[in-house]
Amino acid sequence: MAEIDSSGGGKKGGKKRSKKMSTKIDMTPMVDLGFLLITFFMLTTTLAKPVTMQLNMPDKTDTKETSPVKLSETLTVCPDENKVYYYQGIPTEAGTVMQVTNYSETGIRKVIADLKAKVGSNFTIVIKPTKKAKYRNMIDMLDECAITNNKRYALLEIDPDTEALIKRSGK
Numbered sequence: 578m579a580e581i582d583s584s585g586g587g588k589k590g591g592k593k594r595s596k597k598m599s600t601k602i603d604m605t606p607m608v609d610l611g612f613l614l615i616t617f618f619m620l621t622t623t624l625a626k627p628v629t630m631q632l633n634m635p636d637k638t639d640t641k642e643t644s645p646v647k648l649s650e651t652l653t654v655c656p657d658e659n660k661v662y663y664y665q666g667i668p669t670e671a672g673t674v675m676q677v678t679n680y681s682e683t684g685i686r687k688v689i690a691d692l693k694a695k696v697g698s699n700f701t702i703v704i705k706p707t708k709k710a711k712y713r714n715m716i717d718m719l720d721e722c723a724i725t726n727n728k729r730y731a732l733l734e735i736d737p738d739t740e741a742l743i744k745r746s747g748k
Contacts, residue, residue, distance in 0.1 A: 650696045653703045654685065655739060656714040661685045662707070662746070665692075668738040675746035680717050689725045702730040705739055 648666055655662040661680060666673040678684040693700040704718050715732075722730050 646701050647699070650699045651701045651703060652689065652692055653705060653739070654718060655705050655707050655735060655743065656710045656718045657707045658709045658711060658714065661718070662743055663688060664742065668736075668742040673742065675742050677746070680714075680721075685718075686721050686725060689721060689727060693725060693727060700727065700729065702727055703733060704730060705733050705735040707735055707740070707743070 651665065653664055653668075659679070661678050661684065662675055663678065663685065664673050664675045678688060689702065702722060704715070706715050706718075719730075722728075
């Protein structure tokens with residue numbers, strides 16, 4: 578509240594002048610109001626919403642037998658730190674060739690799109706990240722699956738045969 582100082586001013590004798598009143602303003606309620614407004618806006622403001630990708634997992638209680646996937650309809654992709662290894666077939670067979678590309682739209686996206694157009698709707702991607710792959714590389718591969726509208730993919734841990742194929746390719 579505002580306080581009024583009525584002590585006045587001036588000299589004791591002589592002409593009578595009007596008393597000058599000084600005012601003091603108590604700022605406590607203003608500070609309270611400021612903190613109430615800050616609290617209100619902090620609680621009512623929506624922060625940045627996280628962007629998520631839907632990932633469907635199989636039901637653990639499902640005992641239904643799954644049909645095997647043909648090797649000709651499967652692409653195995655091994656995301657690495659700066660490049661992507663990919664092959665078709667079984668890594669222990671002599672005819673399996675490991676190839677290398679990058680994460681660009683002319684890289685792995687083109688490989689996936691071309692193979693999907695050739696194979697059709699039964700096209701499956703098996704993603705096996707290498708030991709040096711970062712979390713970002715895995716997300717990039719999942720994004721490529723979403724961009725190419727590929728709904729059939731599997732996430733697996735890299736096996737020693739695939740690691741040996743990468744080392745043999747020398748890329």
